Ligand SMILES: Nc1ncnc2c1ncn2[C@@H]1O[C@H](COP(=O)(O)OP(=O)(O)O)[C@@H](O)[C@H]1O
């Protein structure tokens with residue numbers, strides 16, 4: 001009763017598969033989920049579709065659906081329609097990246113139903129009465145810290161693939177110098193009170209040149225935790 | 239020959255031994271010093287809240303458990319324990335002498351190692367006084383064996399002098415023995431380390447030294463003889479000094495072994511676990527929650543951009559002819575206050591404090607076959623004091639509590655580690671699926687921590703969505 005969580009071994013993430021899928025034209029909709037800082041957003045922005053415009057939005061519970069679809073903007077006394085990222089990505093056949101999709105309000109999620117439909121049936125009718133259909137190449141990648149269970153069944157069902165990310169991409173570790181890399185590998189999966197994400201390690205590494213490693217640890221993690229990490233690093237390499 | 243030391247019953251006061259929000263910043267990172275990576279993280283407990291400890295630092299590499307004081311002064315103890323993680327044997331061996339002897343020499347070994355790598359153990363002044371006091375008590379009691387062991391354990395630290403000091407007044411034979419062991423243990427450990435060009439001596443060399451120390455102490459009758467005993471039964475790191483205050487009464491305690499066993503909740507394959515019976519109580523709510531009490535009627539606000547035109551008359555005024563939905567604070571928060579959540583009443587208090595006027599907050603937990611769901615904030619008023627203390631240590635009533643939540647105002651937030659149980663605090667697959675189903679149907683969002691819920695509450699009504707267009711270059 002003291003602690004109920006059974007520690008399950010972490011399943012490795014097949015990052016090669018994620019990259020392959022993101023480069024495939026057949027893959028239209030993906031739900032990529034896992035703990036923060038594992039590189040989900042990075043993957044959605046950088047893998048496949050290189051050199052093209054990518055539309056990206058981060059949902060919060062206050063995101064109005066109109067912001068996603070588009071809205072009128074007054075320009076010199078006239079109202080002009082502006083496409084939102086959903087509409088623009090569809091029109092241009094681009095990739096649309098939606099971060100933290102489960103955090104969106106129900107209205108925003110409702111707007112996802114028609115957008116996530118198959119290429120033949122997906123369409124959005126705008127308040128201008130225009131109906132937008134996806135141009136070839138339109139792709140939707142949703143990233144999230146929460147599991148797909150947080151979404152309604154019907155929405156879950158609309159993703160071509162649903163992939164859990166459990167560890168950072170190897171390239172992310174390679175950005176760190178050797179003396180921090182092992183610590184980063186061992187600390188990203190600790191329980192949340194002690195977790196140090198790769199993002200934090202990258203920040204520590206960026207700052208250390210100017211202020212030294214200990215102070216960088218203090219600045220990024222706070223003095224007490226910074227000291228704990230610093231002493232563990234020193235002892236680790238002894 | 240010889241008897242084994244009595245099994246130590248170390249008692250962990252449930253819940254409070256686990257790191258709280260306040261103590262978390264002092265958690266050490268043993269995983270970073272191990273030579274081999276290991277997927278199972280260490281379990282770290284706060285020795286400030288464990289009853290019956292002789293020492294405030296304890297490492298068990300086999301069970302991957304560390305007991306250290308989670309406070310500023312405890313950092314030096316944590317470093318000492320991390321040195322055990324780095325250099326001590328994977329499994330504490332069994333020895334034919336008192337296990338405290340082995341551990342004292344082991345302490346000397348890792349402290350000298352810390353000294354060699356430039357991280358000497360520097361004990362904070364207040365603790366140094368405590369440790370010196372213990373040594374003096376050993377002396378007064380005539381427990382010279384313990385006194386000498388304490389001294390050996392402190393080799394390489396800045397409390398060494400203080401511990402050996404009382405020995406100067408002891409019988410010359412004892413004094414000589416003590417000084418001799420002090421010197422020989424140090425030189426032998428250092429030489430052994432030099433020989434292998436490592437910061438510390440090998441396991442074998444250290445074991446030999448310990449055995450010799452045991453022989454000497456036993457021959458002088460300064461320490462009781464023991465049959466084959468695991469070093470895991472030793473009293474802990476003698477150099478770390480006594481545990482701090484906070485060692486309270488003996489109620490609601492379990493032994494470390496019980497705790498470790500309870501670590502993994504057995505799920506019964508049959509799955510015939512019934513949820514416990516739940517009573518819903520309304521705690522007295524004498525205090526008003528300060529803060530945003532704005533009326534909740536307005537659902538829209540005018541805006542200059544939008545897609546639904548509602549106020550053409552504003553065009554010449556401010557152009558805010560569209561309407562946009564306003565989101566209000568509100569909804570319902572349900573907190574799992576079972577033991578595994580390790581919530582302190584301060585944490586619950588903080589959450590209740592930020593709960594806006596329209597938010598209802600309830601907490602639940604259980605014991606045996608029943609539990610309680612207690613409403614602790616409602617209509618802008620909140621409960622205080624003991625009404626924020628958990629009802630029981632178990633979950634028991636997750637299912638009825640979730641069913642209750644599914645009927646309350648949206649958004650519905652469940653603060654829980656997600657582990658659920660029924661009668662007897664047992665879990666089952668069926669029960670888990672039933673809870674997952676209620677959660678899904680009720681559009682309940684689970685957050686693992688009180689802080690997440692607090693962040694969620696204070697985020698509300700502020701941040702708008704960030705739209706960023708990312709141009710990618712190949
Ligand atoms: N494949 C990668 N290559 C290089 N850096 C990466 C990679 N993946 C992640 N990162 C680094 O890690 C940080 C966190 O990744 P991010 O995608 O924002 O995480 P998430 O979306 O999972 O929370 C990024 O800012 C980036 O610096």
Ligand SMILES: [Mg+2]
Nearest residue numbers: 040041099143
């Ligand atoms: Mg992200």
Ligand SMILES: [Zn+2]
Nearest residue numbers: 322345475476
């Ligand atoms: Zn020790």
